Amino acid sequence: MPARNDEKEIATGIMTDRVINLSDSGGRRRTRKCPICGRSPEPAHVPFCSRRCADEDLRRWLSGEYRIPSEEAPDSDSGAG
Numbered sequence: 434m435p436a437r438n439d440e441k442e443i444a445t446g447i448m449t450d451r452v453i454n455l456s457d458s459g460g461r462r463r464t465r466k467c468p469i470c471g472r473s474p475e476p477a478h479v480p481f482c483s484r485r486c487a488d489e490d491l492r493r494w495l496s497g498e499y500r501i502p503s504e505e506a507p508d509s510d511s512g513a514g
């Protein structure tokens with residue numbers, strides 16, 4: 434007799450229905466400026482204005498400028514045995 438282990442955890446998730454209304458004609462357009470230089474972004478490189486700025490942003494990430502300051506507690510492992 435095989436052990437039957439049915440552990441099913443039903444996670445109740447809240448379904449959030451987001452209705453996106455895209456208005457083509459007229460109206461205001463939320464245009465975000467290039468975070469690097471502040472120019473109007475190009476459709477091909479949003480939210481950046483150019484590939485260069487996109488690369489610059491990536492470089493900053495890699496460089497660690499955008500790194501979130503987190504305090505890491507020193508993990509000291511002491512075992513008496």
Ligand SMILES: [Zn+2]
Binds near residue numbers: 483
């Ligand atoms: Zn730019």
